[in-house]
Amino acid sequence: MKKAGIIMIIGSLLLLGLFKFPLWNIMLGAPQYPEPLGMDIYIEGIKGVQEFDIQNIDGINHYIGMQKIPKPEAMWEFRIFPLVIGGMAALGVIIGILGFFGKINYWGVLGWLVLMFVLGVLGMYDFNTWLTDYGTNLDPRAIMKMTNPDGTPMSYKPPLFGHQKMLNFDVDSFPSLGAYLMFAGMLLTLVAFFIGKKEWKQIKSR
Amino acid sequence: MKKSIKIIASLLLTIGLFGCDNDNKKKDGNRGALASNAAEKVYVAPGDHDEFYAFISGGYSGNLTVYGLPSGRMFKEIPVFSQFPTNGYGYSEETKPMLNTSHGFIPWDDSHHPDISQTSGKLDGRWIFINGNNTPRIAKIDLKTFETTEIIEVPNSAGNHSSSFVTENTEYVVAGTRFSVPVPQQDMPIKEYKGKFKGALSFISVAPETGRMNIKFQLLMPGFNYDLAHPGRGKSHGWFFFTTYNTEEANSLLEVNASQNDKDFIAAINWKKIEEYVNNGGGKTMPANYAHNVYDDETHNATSTMMKEVLVVDPLEVPGAVFLLPTPKSPHGVDVDPSGEYIIGNGKLSADLTVHSFTKMIDAIENKKFDGDAYGIPILNFEDILSGTVKQAGLGPLHTEFDGKGNAYTTFFISSELVKWDVETREVIDRKPNYYSVGHVMIPGGNSAEPFGKYAVSMNKITKDRYLPTGPELEHSAQLFDISGEKMELLLDFPTHGEPHYAAGIPASIIKENSQKIFKLAENKHEYAALSVNDAKVERDGNEVHVYMTMIRSHFTPDNIEGIKVGDKVYFHITNHEQDFDVPHGFAMIGANNSELLIMPGQTKTLVWEPKQVGVWPFYCTDFCSALHQEMQGYVRVSPKSSNIELSWSLGDD
Numbered sequence: 001m002k003k004a005g006i007i008m009i010i011g012s013l014l015l016l017g018l019f020k021f022p023l024w025n026i027m028l029g030a031p032q033y034p035e036p037l038g039m040d041i042y043i044e045g046i047k048g049v050q051e052f053d054i055q056n057i058d059g060i061n062h063y064i065g066m067q068k069i070p071k072p073e074a075m076w077e078f079r080i081f082p083l084v085i086g087g088m089a090a091l092g093v094i095i096g097i098l099g100f101f102g103k104i105n106y107w108g109v110l111g112w113l114v115l116m117f118v119l120g121v122l123g124m125y126d127f128n129t130w131l132t133d134y135g136t137n138l139d140p141r142a143i144m145k146m147t148n149p150d151g152t153p154m155s156y157k158p159p160l161f162g163h164q165k166m167l168n169f170d171v172d173s174f175p176s177l178g179a180y181l182m183f184a185g186m187l188l189t190l191v192a193f194f195i196g197k198k199e200w201k202q203i204k205s206r
Numbered sequence: 207m208k209k210s211i212k213i214i215a216s217l218l219l220t221i222g223l224f225g226c227d228n229d230n231k232k233k234d235g236n237r238g239a240l241a242s243n244a245a246e247k248v249y250v251a252p253g254d255h256d257e258f259y260a261f262i263s264g265g266y267s268g269n270l271t272v273y274g275l276p277s278g279r280m281f282k283e284i285p286v287f288s289q290f291p292t293n294g295y296g297y298s299e300e301t302k303p304m305l306n307t308s309h310g311f312i313p314w315d316d317s318h319h320p321d322i323s324q325t326s327g328k329l330d331g332r333w334i335f336i337n338g339n340n341t342p343r344i345a346k347i348d349l350k351t352f353e354t355t356e357i358i359e360v361p362n363s364a365g366n367h368s369s370s371f372v373t374e375n376t377e378y379v380v381a382g383t384r385f386s387v388p389v390p391q392q393d394m395p396i397k398e399y400k401g402k403f404k405g406a407l408s409f410i411s412v413a414p415e416t417g418r419m420n421i422k423f424q425l426l427m428p429g430f431n432y433d434l435a436h437p438g439r440g441k442s443h444g445w446f447f448f449t450t451y452n453t454e455e456a457n458s459l460l461e462v463n464a465s466q467n468d469k470d471f472i473a474a475i476n477w478k479k480i481e482e483y484v485n486n487g488g489g490k491t492m493p494a495n496y497a498h499n500v501y502d503d504e505t506h507n508a509t510s511t512m513m514k515e516v517l518v519v520d521p522l523e524v525p526g527a528v529f530l531l532p533t534p535k536s537p538h539g540v541d542v543d544p545s546g547e548y549i550i551g552n553g554k555l556s557a558d559l560t561v562h563s564f565t566k567m568i569d570a571i572e573n574k575k576f577d578g579d580a581y582g583i584p585i586l587n588f589e590d591i592l593s594g595t596v597k598q599a600g601l602g603p604l605h606t607e608f609d610g611k612g613n614a615y616t617t618f619f620i621s622s623e624l625v626k627w628d629v630e631t632r633e634v635i636d637r638k639p640n641y642y643s644v645g646h647v648m649i650p651g652g653n654s655a656e657p658f659g660k661y662a663v664s665m666n667k668i669t670k671d672r673y674l675p676t677g678p679e680l681e682h683s684a685q686l687f688d689i690s691g692e693k694m695e696l697l698l699d700f701p702t703h704g705e706p707h708y709a710a711g712i713p714a715s716i717i718k719e720n721s722q723k724i725f726k727l728a729e730n731k732h733e734y735a736a737l738s739v740n741d742a743k744v745e746r747d748g749n750e751v752h753v754y755m756t757m758i759r760s761h762f763t764p765d766n767i768e769g770i771k772v773g774d775k776v777y778f779h780i781t782n783h784e785q786d787f788d789v790p791h792g793f794a795m796i797g798a799n800n801s802e803l804l805i806m807p808g809q810t811k812t813l814v815w816e817p818k819q820v821g822v823w824p825f826y827c828t829d830f831c832s833a834l835h836q837e838m839q840g841y842v843r844v845s846p847k848s849s850n851i852e853l854s855w856s857l858g859d860d
Binding site for chain 2: 035051052055056059063143144
């Protein structure tokens with residue numbers, strides 16, 4: 001399982017890209033913002049795309065009573081995510097090495113992938129919960145209270161994925177480079193699984 | 207018979223053709239088809255940017271205005287020498303020192319000739335310099351912020367007209383005096399002018415990195431009037447040329463008495479030679495008193511320093527540095543072509559243009575072919591240095607610019623026209639009437655080795671019927687010509703503010719990427735800045751009250767202040783906490799005897815208010831900043847002098 005092990009190691013290491021590159025990106029554009037405002041969501045916190053974007057997004061959002069974009073220390077996620085990602089990368093490397101020396105079979109690789117997938121879904125769920133709270137838990141003293149045609153308070157929840165029109169803003173929410181590296185990594189581990197399966201069977205048949 | 211029919215027919219045809227021609231001409235005169243073509247050429251679609259910036263001096267407005275070419279749209283008025291209530295320049299405590307002089311606070315000047323900094327003879331777009339004519343001053347405007355960041359007063363000078371032009375690496379910006387005066391100033395009979403008055407030509411060095419100005423030396427020239435100047439470039443780099451009038455040294459009725467000599471001079475100054483002399487310890491320091499005002503973008507404050515001496519140089523002490531080039535009758539403009547070879551002197555009372563040759567000038571100097579001297583300064587022979595003349599080109603030539611393609615464009619004030627001619631052959635190529643009485647003409651980069659010869663802007667002194675009438679007072683008119691073809695084409699008329707003299711143009715691409723959008727709050731080093739809302743406070747120091755106030759969409763912190771008394775001097779130090787492009791906030795206080803403030807993101811400005819009446823007085827934001835702009839306000843309670851109400855302030859407490 002030499003090849004599979006190496007691919008597994010490379011795949012897991014791609015996760016480390018999340019320490020350098022953002023996981024997600026949300027852009028807010030409007031006619032009076034020819035250069036759209038944007039936030040990059042990293043596993044360790046949220047940063048503006050431009051230096052003062054966070055301050056300016058908060059400034060706009062205060063009219064409708066949205067909370068300020070949280071600082072890293074204000075959310076447990078930003079402490080846990082790096083540990084989870086670091087841990088999964090380490091685990092993947094260990095599985096890769098063990099696979100390389102034939103100490104573990106291809107089911108170990110798949111196990112890692114399933115765990116990663118479950119954690120990913122949990123992460124997305126958590127992220128969506130946060131977006132919902134951020135977009136609907138509004139200050140009752142808000143200056144502007146907008147309602148939907150049916151009279152319910154308007155939600156300002158940014159989309160988890162894709163484009164949405166919110167008042168005068170076009171909001172785009174898409175994975176960013178860190179996420180693509182992670183996806184690539186997961187895809188490689190899937191490749192490792194199939195190659196490993198083949199290699200393992202060859203060893204067995206000998 | 208047949209022959210005669212042919213002749214008659216051809217005659218009729220010719221007449222017919224002429225008739226058609228005349229009709230066409232009339233149509234052109236009434237605009238028509240041509241005008242729609244011109245409209246396309248100046249049309250800049252909504253959201254698109256102009257190709258060039260044009261910086262047009264404001265003359266008696268004391269300011270500099272920024273226009274776009276080819277649209278002729280005005281983008282900004284930059285206050286330089288004049289107080290400007292629009293944003294509080296010259297009224298705010300931080301900017302008052304900018305207008306300090308040896309005569310005290312002077313809130314106005316007559317701004318004439320802007321010139322953009324150069325590197326290797328090319329426009330670099332870092333700074334633009336402009337002269338104050340009335341109280342001699344040179345200002346530097348930073349083209350990152352489009353704000354005046356430095357003003358230096360020029361001592362021993364009066365009517366700072368032959369100014370401000372920069373050398374090809376911005377080594378110097380010159381400030382030549384128009385009026386000769388006693389140096390040092392003294393109480394003496396005006397009749398004794400001749401031989402006793404001096405004309406100071408000041409060379410102000412510009413530090414390459416910071417742009418900091420410093421009067422390196424003043425050349426004390428004979429008591430002529432020094433009208434305009436231009437630097438040499440290329441082969442003539444190291445020389446500066448000044449036109450003179452009143453070489454008669456008359457002191458009364460100059461209209462007649464200064465127009466007697468058939469030839470006046472262009473003074474050719476080898477500044478490199480004088481610089482070397484000064485660097486080796488030459489020249490004399492003499493007592494002087496002049497202000498040097500510097501604005502700092504981090505402290506958001508100007509400081510004014512009174513300078514106490516200046517280095518003067520007698521031209522006779524530096525042989526081979528100063529020569530006089532005879533030039534027909536009262537020359538106004540002196541312009542050097544992009545190659546640096548031709549020095550064009552325009553005798554404003556002459557119909558001819560005089561083109562001197564730099565090579566011939568050097569040759570005559572080397573061969574010591576002099577025709578006498580003036581106060582010891584060698585005069586060259588007119589014929590020895592003359593390259594040629596443009597004969598009968600028009601009436602009253604003033605200024606010449608170049609397109610970089612071998613053509614020169616000269617304005618004629620009396621005949622009110624712009625004339626295009628070939629620099630080498632001196633043949634007139636085209637002429638276009640100007641509406642009316644043109645002064646300067648500007649081609650972007652026209653005062654550099656590399657002009658951008660696509661447009662020419664003429665600045666007219668008289669407007670008359672060009673726009674809807676606005677009573678007896680009209681704004682001046684500028685005219686934009688397309689000069690990319692063989693013939694010039696008038697594209698656009700647009701009004702300009704004040705009395706524009708010269709202008710400077712530059713491709714937008716050189717400047718716009720460097721333009722600053724905000725001041726970073728984190729870099730704000732203003733002594734009284736409130737960098738966080740927690741720094742907002744009010745402090746009393748005797749009868750002075752200092753309010754440290756912050757502003758952000760859409761409130762002031764604090765917004766209620768009590769404990770102010772009649773007779774107090776209240777300093778509102780206000781910091782704009784926005785960090786977003788183009789979100790200034792304003793501040794106006796009822797009864798303040800000065801102006802408003804317009805405060806840019808990250809900036810701190812100070813307004814002084816001296817309440818004279820008891821009451822509760824509002825203040826508010828003057829710049830429509832947000833949906834809640836009208837709510838951006840506050841109150842100050844003013845109690846009697848004897849009151850013992852404690853100083854207090856609040857925001858949002860009910």
